Amino acid sequence: MPQSPLVVLIAPDEFKESLRARDAAIAIARGVALGAERAGVRIECDLAPLSDGGAGFVDTLVAARNGETRRDRVTGPLGEPVEAQWGLLPPGEGEREATAVVELSAAAGMALVPRDRRDPTHTTTFGVGELIARSLDAGAGTVLLGIGNSATCDAGAGMAAALGVRFLDAQGAPIARPTGADLGRIARIDAGARDARLARTRVVVACDVDNPLFGPRGAAFVFAPQKGATPEQVRTLDDGLRALAQRCAEAGIDADPDEPGSGAAGGVGFGARAFLGATSARGAVIAFDALGFDRRLLRADLLITGEGRLDAQSLGGKAPFEAARRAAEAGALCVALVGATGEGWERATRARGGPFDEVVVIADPDASLAANIKRGGANLEAHAARIVERLVRAGRL
Incomplete structure (x- = not known):
C-alpha cells in the first residue's frame, strides 16, 4: 500500500512591490514540488494565500x-x-x-x-x-x-x-x-x-x-x-x-x-x-475564517508562510505571524520565507518564544533591492525547494 503524501500548507502574505500573495504561493508550490522530487517523496501542496487587509x-x-x-x-x-x-x-x-x-x-x-x-x-x-x-x-x-x-x-x-x-x-x-x-x-x-x-x-x-x-x-x-x-x-x-x-x-x-x-x-x-x-x-482573522485555515492546518505536516519583511510589527497580529501561531498550537512545523528582516524579528522564532521554527531570508545579499524584487518568484521557488529537500533528508518531515 503506497504511503500517503506529505501535506504542505502554503500560506504566504504578499511580498510588497514584488508578488501578490497568490503568485507567491504558486512560486513556493513550484519549489516544494522540486524539493520533493529531489528527496524522492510525494508531497501534496495546499495553497491558501493570505491577506490581512492589504493587496490580495x-x-x-x-x-x-x-x-x-x-x-x-x-x-x-x-x-x-x-x-x-x-x-x-x-x-x-x-x-x-x-x-x-x-x-x-x-x-x-x-x-x-x-x-x-x-x-x-x-x-x-x-x-x-x-x-x-x-x-x-x-x-x-x-x-x-x-x-x-x-x-x-x-x-x-x-x-x-x-x-x-x-x-x-x-x-x-x-x-x-x-x-x-x-x-x-x-x-x-x-x-x-x-x-x-x-x-x-x-x-x-x-x-x-x-x-x-x-x-x-x-x-x-x-x-x-x-x-x-x-x-x-x-x-x-x-x-x-x-x-x-x-x-x-x-x-x-x-x-x-x-x-x-x-x-x-x-x-x-x-x-x-x-x-x-x-x-x-482583524483582517487576518477575517481571512483565516473564510479560508477554513484551522481545518486545513490539521492535516498539514508543514506550513510555509512568508511576507516581504519580518520585523517587530509582524508580531502584532500580521497574517504570517498569526498563521505560525496557529501552526504551533496544532503541532505543525512552520517555516517563514521573507524578503528581509527588520528590528525585533528574532522574537518571532521558537528560540525566542515565537511560533516560527525557521525564518529564511530569500533575498540574494549580493543583488540590489530592485533585482531581488524582480526575482521574488524565482527566489521563493529556489529556497522552498532547498527547505523541503533538507527537512525530508533530516527526517523532520
Missing part, C-alpha cells in the same frame, strides 16, 4: 467564498483614473444579501504612486469611496474594507467625499476631493447628503494596527514617512488630523480619534467609523 484581500476572499471579481475605473491616489478590482461574495449561511470586498490599495495604494511622486499631502482616498459606491450599486449588504498599503494620509475624507459627505473651507466652498494637505483647511463638515444606502449597510474595516489617529503614535508620525513625507510634512499632516477630529466633534459625528486602529491607513480607520459607521475586525 480580494483574491483571498473571492477564492475562499466562490465569489466574483469585478473591475471599475475610479479615481487613483494622485487624482488620475485607475482600473481597480473588488470582489462580490454570494450570501453566506443566514445571510440574505451579497458581501462586497474592497481593497483600499486597489484605488489608493502605494503601488499606484511612482516612487518620485510619493507625497501623502497630495494623495486621496476618493477612489475608495467610489468603489464602495459601486458595491452598493451591486446590492451588497455588507462591505469588507481592507485598508492595508495606503499611499494616503487624508483620514478617509476623500473616501467620504465620494459618498456624499461635504467638506467646506472657511469661505463655505466645498473641497471636492480632499487630500492630506486639505485637512487643515476644512472649517465645517456636512454629512446631510451622505449616501443614504450606508445607513442600511454593514461596513467592516479589516485593520491590523492599533495606532490612534494623531500624536507620536498616530497616522502621520508613524506611517507618513514611509509614504514619502518629510519631517515638516509629517507635522502638517498631524495638525490636519487633529483639526479633522475637532471638525467631526463640532458636527456631532461620534468617533474617537484615540480608539485603537483610528490611525490605520493614514487615518482611514477613523474616517470609516466617523463617516461610514464602520466597525473593525
Whole structure:
C-alpha cells in the first residue's frame, strides 16, 4: 500500500512591490514540488494565500467564498483614473444579501504612486469611496474594507467625499476631493447628503494596527514617512488630523480619534467609523475564517508562510505571524520565507518564544533591492525547494 503524501500548507502574505500573495504561493508550490522530487517523496501542496487587509484581500476572499471579481475605473491616489478590482461574495449561511470586498490599495495604494511622486499631502482616498459606491450599486449588504498599503494620509475624507459627505473651507466652498494637505483647511463638515444606502449597510474595516489617529503614535508620525513625507510634512499632516477630529466633534459625528486602529491607513480607520459607521475586525482573522485555515492546518505536516519583511510589527497580529501561531498550537512545523528582516524579528522564532521554527531570508545579499524584487518568484521557488529537500533528508518531515 503506497504511503500517503506529505501535506504542505502554503500560506504566504504578499511580498510588497514584488508578488501578490497568490503568485507567491504558486512560486513556493513550484519549489516544494522540486524539493520533493529531489528527496524522492510525494508531497501534496495546499495553497491558501493570505491577506490581512492589504493587496490580495480580494483574491483571498473571492477564492475562499466562490465569489466574483469585478473591475471599475475610479479615481487613483494622485487624482488620475485607475482600473481597480473588488470582489462580490454570494450570501453566506443566514445571510440574505451579497458581501462586497474592497481593497483600499486597489484605488489608493502605494503601488499606484511612482516612487518620485510619493507625497501623502497630495494623495486621496476618493477612489475608495467610489468603489464602495459601486458595491452598493451591486446590492451588497455588507462591505469588507481592507485598508492595508495606503499611499494616503487624508483620514478617509476623500473616501467620504465620494459618498456624499461635504467638506467646506472657511469661505463655505466645498473641497471636492480632499487630500492630506486639505485637512487643515476644512472649517465645517456636512454629512446631510451622505449616501443614504450606508445607513442600511454593514461596513467592516479589516485593520491590523492599533495606532490612534494623531500624536507620536498616530497616522502621520508613524506611517507618513514611509509614504514619502518629510519631517515638516509629517507635522502638517498631524495638525490636519487633529483639526479633522475637532471638525467631526463640532458636527456631532461620534468617533474617537484615540480608539485603537483610528490611525490605520493614514487615518482611514477613523474616517470609516466617523463617516461610514464602520466597525473593525482583524483582517487576518477575517481571512483565516473564510479560508477554513484551522481545518486545513490539521492535516498539514508543514506550513510555509512568508511576507516581504519580518520585523517587530509582524508580531502584532500580521497574517504570517498569526498563521505560525496557529501552526504551533496544532503541532505543525512552520517555516517563514521573507524578503528581509527588520528590528525585533528574532522574537518571532521558537528560540525566542515565537511560533516560527525557521525564518529564511530569500533575498540574494549580493543583488540590489530592485533585482531581488524582480526575482521574488524565482527566489521563493529556489529556497522552498532547498527547505523541503533538507527537512525530508533530516527526517523532520
